[in-house]
Each structure stands twice: as C-alpha cells, then as structure tokens.
Amino acid sequence: MSTLEALEQQIETPVEKSISITGSEAVLKALIAEGVKTVFGYPGGAIMPIYDALYDYEDKLQHILVRHEQGGIHAAQGYARTSGNVGVVFATSGPGATNLVTGLADAQIDSTPIVAITGQVFAHLLGTDAFQEIDVINITTPVTKWNYQVTDATELPAILAKAFYIARSGRPGPVLIDITKNAQLQKFDFTGYEPCHHVRSYRPKPIIRKEYIEEAAQLINEAKKPFVIFGQGVILGRAEAEFKAFIEKGGFPAAWTILGLSALETDHPQNVGMLGMHGNYGPNVLTNECDVLIAIGMRFDDRVTGRLDKYAKQAKVIHLDIDPAEIDKNVKATVPVWGDCKETLPLLTELITKKEHTDWLQRFYSFTEEEQAIVIRKEMHPTVEEMSMAEVIDALNELTKGDAVIVTDVGQHQMVACRYAKFTQSKSNVTSGGLGTMGFALPAAIGAKYGAPERTVVAIIGDGGFQMTLQEMGTIMQFGAAVKILILNNNFLGMVRQWQELFHSKRYSFVDIQSPNFVTIAKGYGIEGQTVHHRDGLKNALKEMLDHDGAYLLEVMVGKENNVFPMVPQGCSVSEIRLQ
Amino acid sequence: MKQEYTITVYTENQIGLLNRIAIIFSRRKINIESLNTSPSEIDSVHRFTIVINEVEEVVKKLCRQIEKQVEVLKAYYNTNDEILWQELALYKVPTDEIAEKVKVERLLRQYGARAVVIRKDYTVFETTGHREETEALIKALEPYGLIEFVRSARVAIIKSSAGFHEKLREFESQQPGEEVIENEFLNKRGEVFTM
Known part of the structure; x- marks a missing residue:
C-alpha cells in the first residue's frame, strides 16, 4: 500500500464519532439524509451562510434558482404533488420570508408537505427592526402546520428531522424553520442525523376503531x-x-x-x-x-x-x-x-x-347524457367561430392520451381543464384548490417537472394568472425544465367576468385585462412559442408544443365571453345546479 | 345556547404556542374572556385555561382545532358545573380612609379577604372567588377611594379529572393507546346513530 493510499484510507475512515460542522452544513446534511434531491430557492443576506455551504454540495443537492420566492414555494408544491415527497424551499429573511406566505397558505389548505427554510438576522438583532428583520414565525403561524425558530446550531439536526416528520406524516402540511444567521455560522459537534418518528404531543393518525x-x-x-x-x-x-x-x-x-x-x-x-x-x-x-x-x-x-x-x-x-x-x-x-x-x-x-x-x-349515466346534450357537446364542438376552452382540452387529451401531468392556475380555464382533462394515473393533477392562488400554475409546473421528470407536464393558464408569475420563465430559461405552457387567452379575467355577467347585471368592473405579446416575451426568455387564433391550426400547434424538445409556450385565443357550466350558484343547493 | 365554557389545554412548554392557540379564536372572531397559562401537575407539561362564551357545537370544534396543533397534548371543555374555579383579585385603598371609616376586621371576614400589605399610605387586600364575589368587594371598597384594582384569569380544576399522568405516559409511547384518542361518539352511539 502506498503512502498516498494509506492516507486516503485514513481520511475516509471516521476517526471520531463527531465532526465539527457549521449549522449551515447541518441543514444540508439533513436534507440529504431526508432524501431531498431538489431544492427551490432564492438567496439573500440572512441566508448567505446556507448558500455558501451549498456551493460545496452542488453535486449532491440540485438547487433551482427561481425568480421570486413565491415562485420558489409554488415550485416546491408542484414537486411535492407529483413526486409524493416533501418539497423544500429556501428564502432569506424579511421580504424573502413574506413572499413565501401565499405559498404556505396554499400548501396549508391543500395539505401539501413542504419544508420552508428561511434565514433570519443574528439572534442578538431579533426585535430591533434590523435590516430585513421580520417576525416570520408569527406571520406564518396561521399558515403552517408547524414552525420553529432556531437560534442555536446544536438544535438543527433534531429540529429538521422533526420538520420533515411533521410535514409528511398524518395530514401533510407546510412547516417553516427560521434559522438565525449566527446559528447558520456556528460550529458545533455533529454526531449524525437521526430521523424523527415520534413527537410526544403529536398524533399523526388517529387509532382505527x-x-x-x-x-x-x-x-x-x-x-x-x-x-x-x-x-x-x-x-x-x-x-x-x-x-x-x-x-x-x-x-x-x-x-x-x-x-x-x-x-x-x-x-x-x-x-x-x-x-x-x-x-x-x-x-x-x-x-x-x-x-x-x-x-x-x-x-x-x-x-x-x-x-x-x-x-x-x-x-x-x-x-x-x-x-x-x-x-x-x-x-x-x-x-x-x-x-x-x-x-x-x-x-x-x-x-x-x-x-x-x-x-x-x-x-348517473342518464344525467351525464343530459349534460352531454345540453353542455358538453356544445363546448367540445362549438358551432361558432371562436374556440372554446373545452375543445382545446379535448384536443390535448387526444394527443396526451391522458398520460400528462396537468397543472392549472385559477379561474375558468381551471374549471374547464378539471372537467375535461383525462387522466390515466394518479398524482397527475396539480392545482390550487383551496386557496385559489392565481399565478400558481407556472412555478408549480416547473416543480412538477422536477418531481416527475419522465412525464409530460402541461401548465394550463389563463391570460390573467400567467401575468402574475411569468417571471418564472427565467427559471425555465436557466435550468431547462421542459414545461409546456398552454395559455387559454380570452382577454378577460374570465371567472370574475362570468360572475359579473350572471350576478352583477353585466357590470364588467375591471375584468377587461390587456395582455402583452406572450410569445415575444417567451422568445425573450429563449422559449419557443406561437399563438393560435383558429381551430384549423389548433391540433398541429398542440402537437408541436408537445413534440418540441424543451419548454414551449402556446397561446390559444378562445371565446371572450364563454361561461363555465354547469354551475351551482352561490347560496344554492347542489341539486339546484344550472346547466345553462 | 351560548354559555360560559372553560377550555383546559395540556401542552408542551413552547415559545409561540400561546399565539398559535389564541389565533384559533381570533380567526373565528371569538372573544377570549379569560386566559391563564400555568404549569400543570406534570413537570414539563403546561396548562392553558381559557374561558369563552359560546355554543357547545362551536366549542367542540375549537377543541379539535386546538388539539390539532402539534404541541398540544389534549384539550377538554367543561361547563361551569363541571369544574371548580377561582379568580384572584387585588385591591389598593388609602390606609387612612379605610382605617378611619371601616371596621376592617369585619369587612375582611365578610368578603373572605386578607391584607397583603399595610403601609402608611395604602393597604392592599386580596381575595379569591368567583367573579361576583370579587366584584362585591369592589362595591364595598369604592366609597373609600379604591386606588387600583386587578383581577387574575380564571384557574379551574375539572371535577371528574383523574389528572394527566396516565395520559402522558400513553403520549410518550411510540404507539399511543386507545384512551388517548378520545372519541365522544363511542359513548353516545345511540344518539348519533338515530339521526
């Protein structure tokens, strides 16, 4: 054995049981031990030590740099929904943390397992209105299953183990761990990572009777x-x-x-x-x-x-x-x-x-027939020139055979997609159900693609919702998530317009939203795309979108004032559902 | 029918848990009449005593939401006749006035109060009891220039409770026993299944 080999062997054999590492490294070791492969995040002052440690872990942990923290947490949600694993997001203190709030609320109400890790100012600065200091624990308490602030690095391994356990067990939900900068920098004796399986006061599953x-x-x-x-x-x-x-x-x-x-x-x-x-x-x-x-x-x-x-x-x-x-x-x-x-x-x-x-x-089948006759056939095969959202989904079904992951935003297109999209396997529908977060789809679709890389991911989005988080095309540009973006553009905030038509005597108050040239914007991000105005070109365009190697944006112009039916008007019983 | 309910919550002693519990009420626009946190009969376990005015249906749902919190061990709710409770009150009065005009001995005996401190300038009395009792002493002292008054939150003991030691042991084991999961349906099946 050469001296070099002996030396190498010596290095690989742990000499002591504990090693001295920083809190930041402990965070990354915890993530790796929990099987996390992909993290979404955005750096900033108070989380810099974690990002510094990440620099040496690039081969073990894939970090996707999003364009806004809200995009980061929605991506983590999409990842969790298609993979079935816990989604992880990093954000810095102050505005970084507050930008997570919508996503946390969304994950809380839709029971999505998330671990959000936020940086925080040094412990001695807590409560002093320091730069980018915000009381993130109290801000996020109503929208997390559990949250905890770490000010001492020695707590980190056990707290992160608890965070993952709580996020994924029982009824899943988002957990936020806020780590002060001093704890991220602090060196301590790390004795290894122990996964958590029991928390005394927490009962994830009731006993079956x-x-x-x-x-x-x-x-x-x-x-x-x-x-x-x-x-x-x-x-x-x-x-x-x-x-x-x-x-x-x-x-x-x-x-x-x-x-x-x-x-x-x-x-x-x-x-x-x-x-x-x-x-x-x-x-x-x-x-x-x-x-x-x-x-x-x-x-x-x-x-x-x-x-x-x-x-x-x-x-x-x-x-x-x-x-x-x-x-x-x-x-x-x-x-x-x-x-x-x-x-x-x-x-x-x-x-x-x-x-x-x-x-x-x-x-049930006879009700289906009635619905087919009065609603569905008309929606699928409109006799007017304008395209309907349903016929776009129908054409998409034909091409995907129901094997794609469908990510939807919020509004009319969401209801139409959920009504008409076909599915052959589970974990294929990702949508913001409880919170109804516009802007959810694009970042969630990016996460969904990382959660299920072998599958086709189609993000169906309205012209309004797309403008809420379109900056995440930058994330696609940089990291290459092959997300198929299908914008159903009716030049209106359609769902609100529908309600204004039906319940507010057509007083269309601020629902007439103008859109930029989406295809040009996509081009700016290096994403191929096109707009379809007539149904003649629809099927080919959809096929081109799906066949394209990489991300693609397809904008389909649909009827401006189409309504989603059937509908149970607010305040009515489910059996008073209207077909038209 | 709305009435006074006392909610007893056994929890871990954790920073931020007070807020987590308080917002369960404020989110539903329910006013907390009285709130006390204290140690319990078990070393590491904290006990919240919360009083609200509500209907039972709402109180039951609140308790489920409270129990859902990770660091909450158990939440119980009780009507006033199921508990023994006390509130403590302090009264500061000018010593000269009270010494001159009142037969202090009799007053204290009548209201079950005692003097905590007697100084030249002021005297502090203390009494414990139900709301009406502590309020009655305010009335009695007001004519003599009540300088300051303060009353504590309610603390309550559940008459039928056997304490929390046994339950805690079950929580501590990896497989919590059946008793931990209280299920009111089990004992009231007859009523439930006739609907």
Whole structure:
C-alpha cells in the first residue's frame, strides 16, 4: 500500500464519532439524509451562510434558482404533488420570508408537505427592526402546520428531522424553520442525523376503531343508493389501489373533488365525475338523493357542498378522514371512520358485500347524457367561430392520451381543464384548490417537472394568472425544465367576468385585462412559442408544443365571453345546479 | 345556547404556542374572556385555561382545532358545573380612609379577604372567588377611594379529572393507546346513530 493510499484510507475512515460542522452544513446534511434531491430557492443576506455551504454540495443537492420566492414555494408544491415527497424551499429573511406566505397558505389548505427554510438576522438583532428583520414565525403561524425558530446550531439536526416528520406524516402540511444567521455560522459537534418518528404531543393518525368500520359496513350493505365522494386523501394516503378495490367490490358510483382528481382514472366506469360548483350534473343532483354518502379523504369545502343546510340531508354520512378536526366540521357524520384511508379502506372492503348497483349507476349515466346534450357537446364542438376552452382540452387529451401531468392556475380555464382533462394515473393533477392562488400554475409546473421528470407536464393558464408569475420563465430559461405552457387567452379575467355577467347585471368592473405579446416575451426568455387564433391550426400547434424538445409556450385565443357550466350558484343547493 | 365554557389545554412548554392557540379564536372572531397559562401537575407539561362564551357545537370544534396543533397534548371543555374555579383579585385603598371609616376586621371576614400589605399610605387586600364575589368587594371598597384594582384569569380544576399522568405516559409511547384518542361518539352511539 502506498503512502498516498494509506492516507486516503485514513481520511475516509471516521476517526471520531463527531465532526465539527457549521449549522449551515447541518441543514444540508439533513436534507440529504431526508432524501431531498431538489431544492427551490432564492438567496439573500440572512441566508448567505446556507448558500455558501451549498456551493460545496452542488453535486449532491440540485438547487433551482427561481425568480421570486413565491415562485420558489409554488415550485416546491408542484414537486411535492407529483413526486409524493416533501418539497423544500429556501428564502432569506424579511421580504424573502413574506413572499413565501401565499405559498404556505396554499400548501396549508391543500395539505401539501413542504419544508420552508428561511434565514433570519443574528439572534442578538431579533426585535430591533434590523435590516430585513421580520417576525416570520408569527406571520406564518396561521399558515403552517408547524414552525420553529432556531437560534442555536446544536438544535438543527433534531429540529429538521422533526420538520420533515411533521410535514409528511398524518395530514401533510407546510412547516417553516427560521434559522438565525449566527446559528447558520456556528460550529458545533455533529454526531449524525437521526430521523424523527415520534413527537410526544403529536398524533399523526388517529387509532382505527373497528366498531366504526363495522357500523359503516353495515350501513353500506343496507344501502340502496350508496355514493362515494373522494378527495386528495386518497392520493396523499397512497391508497389509490385500496380505493379502487373498495368501489369495485361495492359497485359504488364515485365522484371527485378537484384535488381528488386523477386518483381514479377518468375512464373507469364508476367514475361519475366532478363534484361542486362547476362539477358534473349527476354527482351534484344525486348527492341529494343517495341514501348513504361515503366521503373519503375530503373535507366538504363550500365549493363542493353549496348550501350546507340543503346538502345531502336525506343521507347517512360515513366520513373517512385522517384528521379528526374534519369530522363534523361542516357535515355531520353518522359514522366517523377516523384513520388513514390506506388502512381503513381495506378493512371496510373486507366487510362489504359484493354488489353491482346497476340501476343506481344508470341514474348517473342518464344525467351525464343530459349534460352531454345540453353542455358538453356544445363546448367540445362549438358551432361558432371562436374556440372554446373545452375543445382545446379535448384536443390535448387526444394527443396526451391522458398520460400528462396537468397543472392549472385559477379561474375558468381551471374549471374547464378539471372537467375535461383525462387522466390515466394518479398524482397527475396539480392545482390550487383551496386557496385559489392565481399565478400558481407556472412555478408549480416547473416543480412538477422536477418531481416527475419522465412525464409530460402541461401548465394550463389563463391570460390573467400567467401575468402574475411569468417571471418564472427565467427559471425555465436557466435550468431547462421542459414545461409546456398552454395559455387559454380570452382577454378577460374570465371567472370574475362570468360572475359579473350572471350576478352583477353585466357590470364588467375591471375584468377587461390587456395582455402583452406572450410569445415575444417567451422568445425573450429563449422559449419557443406561437399563438393560435383558429381551430384549423389548433391540433398541429398542440402537437408541436408537445413534440418540441424543451419548454414551449402556446397561446390559444378562445371565446371572450364563454361561461363555465354547469354551475351551482352561490347560496344554492347542489341539486339546484344550472346547466345553462 | 351560548354559555360560559372553560377550555383546559395540556401542552408542551413552547415559545409561540400561546399565539398559535389564541389565533384559533381570533380567526373565528371569538372573544377570549379569560386566559391563564400555568404549569400543570406534570413537570414539563403546561396548562392553558381559557374561558369563552359560546355554543357547545362551536366549542367542540375549537377543541379539535386546538388539539390539532402539534404541541398540544389534549384539550377538554367543561361547563361551569363541571369544574371548580377561582379568580384572584387585588385591591389598593388609602390606609387612612379605610382605617378611619371601616371596621376592617369585619369587612375582611365578610368578603373572605386578607391584607397583603399595610403601609402608611395604602393597604392592599386580596381575595379569591368567583367573579361576583370579587366584584362585591369592589362595591364595598369604592366609597373609600379604591386606588387600583386587578383581577387574575380564571384557574379551574375539572371535577371528574383523574389528572394527566396516565395520559402522558400513553403520549410518550411510540404507539399511543386507545384512551388517548378520545372519541365522544363511542359513548353516545345511540344518539348519533338515530339521526
């Protein structure tokens, strides 16, 4: 053995149990130990030590420099939603941290696992109105599942382990860790990273009560018109297979909330469509006719239930949820099945009788036919010259065969995309459901692409929402995320305009939004693109977008004053849904 | 029907948790009538006592939201007849006035008060009891020039509680026992399943 080899061996063998590292390095070691591959972020004064450490970790951690911290957290959300892993975002103190707030709120309400790491001024400057000092812990308390300020580096390994555990376990959510600059710089004896599996005061999953499973099975077995409604809980619980086995054995019609979309493939015969305000006709009307309503991993949002005092009053309600605070929050449960649906669904499946419910399912199909005749066919094949959003989605379906990840922004295009896009696999729909954050789609799509690099990611965005975060094309330009940007441009803030038309006597107050030349802007960022004005060119343009090697922007001009129907007007019951 | 509810919360002793709990009320525009934080019978466990005026349905949901917080171990809510509670009040009065005009001994006995300090310029009395009792002494002292008055938050003991030691042991184990997950449906199944 040469001296050099001996020396190398010596270096590789740890001589001591602990090594002296900085707090910043401890942060990066924690991320690597948690399996994080990609981080989104933006540097600044108070987080510089972490970025300095990152300089030496470039080969182990991919850092995507976004153009705005809001873009960073939305990207982390998109990443979490398609990968199923925790999304990580870095931001500096003060404005860097406040720019995360919208994304944290979005992740909180949509149960997305996020660890946000913010830099903070030196501990001795806390509370002195120092440069870029803000009380980020108190600002983010209402919009995080948990948050914590670290002022001493020795705390970092355990706190980060706790952060990841809390973010991903139980009902997932965003966690923010604020680290003062002195803690980032501080050297301490690091003895290794221990993942966290238990926090005394925190119970991620309620204990499953067999009695309720039995109670629920009995109700289901006696039911003549059972109806399953499901949400993102199925996806977050990775329980798609268990869910399918359950509905197939019971022969239940199943409808989804927009966050539950893609948990069950679109073409499944028991998939009867979308719930809520712009959902399908059958599921809304028949909610008020079913005898047993089986809600799985959903939270009875007001956009789903419409008027609560007229919601499913005739039905016995079985509510499966991992979060006990959701039971009885909006709709009283006859049988509360607390627990992780990955565990509760198989228990329930075992106890239910195999049935078909053919006639009942037929009721849904006949509502579908009616909706087809009055709404869908018109939307898909308009007789007017203007293109409809639905026909664009329909053309896209044909090309993607439902295999793409669809990321949507907020508004009319979101409702149309969710209604008409087809899905063949789970974790394929990324949208801002609870918070309704315009500007979500472009950065979320970038993150979604890193979360599922082998898949096609199409970001469907309105002309309004795109202008909120279009600077993230800079991120695409620099790092090359092959995101397909599909702008459905109606030259209006369409959803607000629709409401102004229907409920404010067409008083179009500030919804007439002007747009720049999107294709030129994209070109400025080195992104290829084109605008389509007529349906003759639509299919080819979509094909060109999908076939293009790399990111692409396609702007499709659609009808200015098209409305999204069906619609449950605000203050109405779901069964009062309007088809036109 | 709205009535007084006392919410007892067992928590970790953590900076920022007070805010996390307080905003659960303020977000829903619910006024906290009284709030006390103190140690509990267990060394590391803190105890919040919160009084609000609300209907039971709302109080129950609030408790679930409170329990959902990572550092909260358990939240209970009780009506006034299910608890024993006290509030402490201090009264500062001019010594000369009170010594001249009042039979202090009798006053103290009548209101269950005691003198905390007697100085030449002022005297401080202290009493504990329910709101009406501490308020009655204000009325009695007002004629003699009450200089300063302060009352503490409510502290309450739940009559039926067996303490938190047993529960804590379950929280500490990796697999929390069934008792930790309180489930009011279990005992009230009859009522629930007749709807």
